[in-house]
Amino acid sequence: MVARSQWIPARRDMIWIGCNPQAGREMKDVHPLLVLSPREFNDRTGIVIGLPMTTASYNDTNPFAVPFAGPKGVISYMLAHQPKSFDWRARSAKRHPWGQVPEQTFELACETLNQIIQIGA
Structure with a gap:
């Protein structure tokens, strides 16, 4: 039996993941992905x-791209109009060096997604 990695993506994490096929x-x-789902689910x-x-x-x-200023002023956009689900183990996801997005940025990304899908409306 092969032991699996201790690392498991958690909510608010940024990870690297392959998006192919598209x-x-x-x-x-391969692109960064803002993780919305909780660690336990993942x-x-x-x-x-x-x-x-x-x-x-x-x-x-x-209007559905939420900007996020990373280290050294690099601007990245979280695309709320393209939510994805991936098998992170099969796609060999890896931690992103930026770690987690700030709580306020995460909340704004979730609010922007909710404008589209209206969960709980």
């Missing part, structure tokens, strides 16, 4: 639910 306007290749199911992130500056005018 179709249409979906993101492809561990038990092997699935992570989150919002893909990009540094593509054309998202500056996207």
Whole structure:
């Protein structure tokens, strides 16, 4: 029996994950993902639910892209209009060096997603 890694993505974590295969306007290749689902869920199911992130500056005018200033002023956008679920173990997800997004930024990303899906409305 192979022991699995101790690391498990947690809510508010930024992780690296492969988004392939993709179709249409979906993101492809390896990108950061803001984890929305709690650690317990991610561990038990092997699935992570989150919002893909990009540094593509054309998202500056996207009302569903939540900006986040990372280290050294790098602006990344959390794409609330593209929530994803991935098998994080099968896709060999890794910790992102930026760690977690601030609580306020996470809440804004969740509020933006809720404008689209209206959970609890």
